[in-house]
Amino acid sequence: MKQPSYHRVQPTVPPPPSGCPIDHDFSPFSATYVSDPYADLAPRREQTPVFYSKKLGFAVVTRMQDIVEVFLNPETYSSENVQDPVFPLAQEAQDILAAPDFNPVAVMSNRSEPDHGRIRQFTKGGFSNRRMRILEPYIRSRSHELVEDMTADNTSADFVESFAIPLPGDTIFRFIGFPEQDDDQLRSWCGDRLSFSWGNPTPKEQAEIAAKMLAYWRYCRDFTANKAKDPGDDYASELLAAHHDNPDLLSYREVESIIYGLSFAGHEPVTLLLTNILLCLLPRREAWNTICDKPDKIPGAIEEVIRFESPQIGWRRVTTQETTLGGIDLPQGTRIFLSLGAANHQPGEFPQPEVFDIERPNARNNISFGKGNHYCLGAKMARFEAKVAMEVLTERLPTLRLEPGQKLDRIANISFRGPTSLHVSWDSEPTCLPDHGKQA
Numbered sequence: 001m002k003q004p005s006y007h008r009v010q011p012t013v014p015p016p017p018s019g020c021p022i023d024h025d026f027s028p029f030s031a032t033y034v035s036d037p038y039a040d041l042a043p044r045r046e047q048t049p050v051f052y053s054k055k056l057g058f059a060v061v062t063r064m065q066d067i068v069e070v071f072l073n074p075e076t077y078s079s080e081n082v083q084d085p086v087f088p089l090a091q092e093a094q095d096i097l098a099a100p101d102f103n104p105v106a107v108m109s110n111r112s113e114p115d116h117g118r119i120r121q122f123t124k125g126g127f128s129n130r131r132m133r134i135l136e137p138y139i140r141s142r143s144h145e146l147v148e149d150m151t152a153d154n155t156s157a158d159f160v161e162s163f164a165i166p167l168p169g170d171t172i173f174r175f176i177g178f179p180e181q182d183d184d185q186l187r188s189w190c191g192d193r194l195s196f197s198w199g200n201p202t203p204k205e206q207a208e209i210a211a212k213m214l215a216y217w218r219y220c221r222d223f224t225a226n227k228a229k230d231p232g233d234d235y236a237s238e239l240l241a242a243h244h245d246n247p248d249l250l251s252y253r254e255v256e257s258i259i260y261g262l263s264f265a266g267h268e269p270v271t272l273l274l275t276n277i278l279l280c281l282l283p284r285r286e287a288w289n290t291i292c293d294k295p296d297k298i299p300g301a302i303e304e305v306i307r308f309e310s311p312q313i314g315w316r317r318v319t320t321q322e323t324t325l326g327g328i329d330l331p332q333g334t335r336i337f338l339s340l341g342a343a344n345h346q347p348g349e350f351p352q353p354e355v356f357d358i359e360r361p362n363a364r365n366n367i368s369f370g371k372g373n374h375y376c377l378g379a380k381m382a383r384f385e386a387k388v389a390m391e392v393l394t395e396r397l398p399t400l401r402l403e404p405g406q407k408l409d410r411i412a413n414i415s416f417r418g419p420t421s422l423h424v425s426w427d428s429e430p431t432c433l434p435d436h437g438k439q440a
Contacts, residue, residue, distance in 0.1 A: 004080060004111065006104035006257060007097070007197070007213075009089045013057040014335060020059060020328045021048045027055040028314065028337075029200055029412045037313060037417070038354070041342040050326035056086075056414070058316070058337035059330060064349045064367060066326045067338050070317055071371040074113050077317040079374055081335065083110040083197050083261075084316075086414055090203035096210040102217055104257040108377060109265070116373065122242040122250045123258060123377060126235040131175070132384050134233070139171055139385055143392035151396075156403060156425035163389075164274040164422075171385055172266035176259060177227060177234030182219075186263065189216035193264045199413040220260040224252075235262075262378075270382050272311030272418030273302075274389055279422060280305050280356055282402045287358050292394040301358040302386050307366035308356050313341030314415045315370065337414060343367050399427035 016022055026044065027033065033040045044051060045062035053060050061067055070077040083106070089097075107119055143163075150162040169187050170180075178186060192209040195201045201209065224236065231237035239255045281288045281301060291297045317336040324330070344366045345353040357363075369376035376382075393400065403423035410419055 003105040003251075003253070006083060006106050006110065006261065008081070008084045009094060010081075010084060012088070014331075014333050016052040016054070017059060017328065017330050017334055020330070021051040022054055023048070023051045023060070024054045026051070026053045026060065028414045029055075034410050034412050037339075037341050038345045041339055042345065045339075045342045045346065050328040053337070056337060058335045059325075059328070060337045060339060061325065062339045062342035063326065064343040064346050067340065067343050067367055068371055069325065070336065070338060071367075071374065074116075074373060076320055076323050077336065078112050078320050079116070079317060080106065080110055080112050081318045082316045085197060085206075087200060090206045092203050093206035093210040096207060096214055099214055101221075102214050103253070104217055104260045105253055107254050107257045107261060109261075109374065113373070118249055119254060119258075120373070120377070122239065122246070125242075126175075126238050127377060127380055131235070132381065135171065135175060135381075136384075136388060138174055139167070139388045140392060142167060142170055143389050144396070147392060147396045151426070155427075156423060159278060159422045159424045160271070160275055160420065163393075164271045167274070167389060168267045168270035168385065171270075172263055175235050175266065175381075176262060177232055177236040178223065178263075186216070186219070187267075188212070189219070190264050190267060194268055194411060194413055194416055198415040199411060216263075217260055221256055224256045224259060266378050266381065269311045269378075269416060270385055272416055273305070273382060273386050275418045275422050276309045276311055277302060277305050277386060277390060278400070278402070278424065279408075279419065280309050281358075282400060282424070284356060287356070288394075288400075289398075290358065291390065292398045295391055295394065297358060298387055298390045298394070299383070300360075300363065302383060302390065303363040303366070304356060304358050304360050306368045306383075307344045307350065307360070307363045308353075309417070310341060310344060310366065310368040311418055312368050312415055313344075313417045314339055316414070340367050341417070397426050400424055401426070 023044065028037070041062055049063040049066060050059060050061050061070065108116065108123060111119060146163045146167060150157045170183060173183055173186060189212045192212060195205065196209040196213070227236045228240050231240060236259055239258060243250045243252055243255050281291070287301065291301050315338045317338065319330050319332055319334045319336065321332050322330070343349065347353055349365065350362065369379040401424065403425055406423050408419040409421065410417065
């Protein structure tokens with residue numbers, strides 16, 4: 001049986017569901033939404049919690065209870081479209097991706113049941129507490145190295161470029177087992193995936209990204225073949241061992257495809273999370289000083305960031321049959337945009353949702369990582385990596401602050417949120433670099 005493609009291209013947009021309120025103005029690509037999606041969606045959540053966005057071509061779902069219903073009913077709301085381009089793909093990009101050897105298959109976030117469960121039983125083991133313990137010395141020592149580089153002969157820097165991009169990339173590459181000398185090339189291939197699958201790139205940009213995706217897929221296939229001959233203590237080797245022991249339950253192509261998809265999933269969202277943590281905490285000096293003085297408060301602060309200014313504020317589903325959601329009848333094939341950000345700011349779920357509070361007792365009730373059988377596989381790793389990074393930053397740079405007057409630019413897209421740069425400064429030399437052995 002042919003396995004589903006990792007990136008599907010939908011040539012047409014289904015018509016609006018009859019009976020669903022149509023919003024002719026809403027778009028996650030508008031300047032209003034990019035600036036403040038929560039304020040943009042708040043009145044819509046209260047007045048028309050399920051509506052059809054004419055500009056997007058999706059039914060938009062904004063209430064927590066409706067989003068939870070979607071996540072907990074995968075038979076009716078399929079995840080198969082979450083990696084697809086939002087809009088029909090330009091022919092130039094389609095031609096590049098039509099290469100005979102570009103054949104990654106859907107494996108995790110975009111694989112429907114029962115295959116999703118079959119594959120997940122092998123992938124979840126790699127995110128064990130044991131693997132986190134193995135990675136922790138590397139994350140900590142790499143964080144210290146990046147602080148050293150960032151502060152060498154400087155009192156200001158772009159945090160995104162200096163810290164938030166390299167740390168998650170280096171960490172996920174060591175996790176997978178990619179050789180360190182390939183890091184820069186890997187980042188250049190993976191960097192535009194956000195725009196391809198969740199943005200609205202021009203045809204020229206689509207073709208450029210498609211060429212990088214093809215090169216990266218070929219790299220992943222070669223890497224997997226070499227790793228099969230020379231395994232190590234890494235995630236790729238664990239997957240290959242699982243395939244060897246269970247070839248009928250986890251195919252070799254699925255192993256290749258997991259490796260192909262994981263580098264972005266474990267990189268870009270964590271970059272945005274780290275950046276959003278500083279964006280939320282540094283202007284609120286009392287909160288920042290609290291986590292500097294009491295590192296045990298860091299996990300709660302991170303959880304409130306994930307609720308208040310999540311790196312992932314939207315996700316997708318498509319209906320497999322006629323259904324009713326939030327009182328609205330949806331035919332089979334309706335594309336659904338789940339506004340995780342709107343639900344995370346819902347007053348009935350979080351008292352005073354527009355107040356950022358690192359002591360919020362139910363912050364972990366946020367929906368940013370999903371729910372049910374598709375709950376984000378890397379959620380534990382993202383939280384853990386952010387915790388270690390913040391322990392280092394608060395220890396080394398307690399006087400860290402945002403540079404005043406800077407304009408925050410964000411990539412317009414339907415799923416992820418965070419500035420492309422964040423300029424920070426500090427008062428004095430960082431505290432001494434502890435002696436942490438670098439391990440991978």
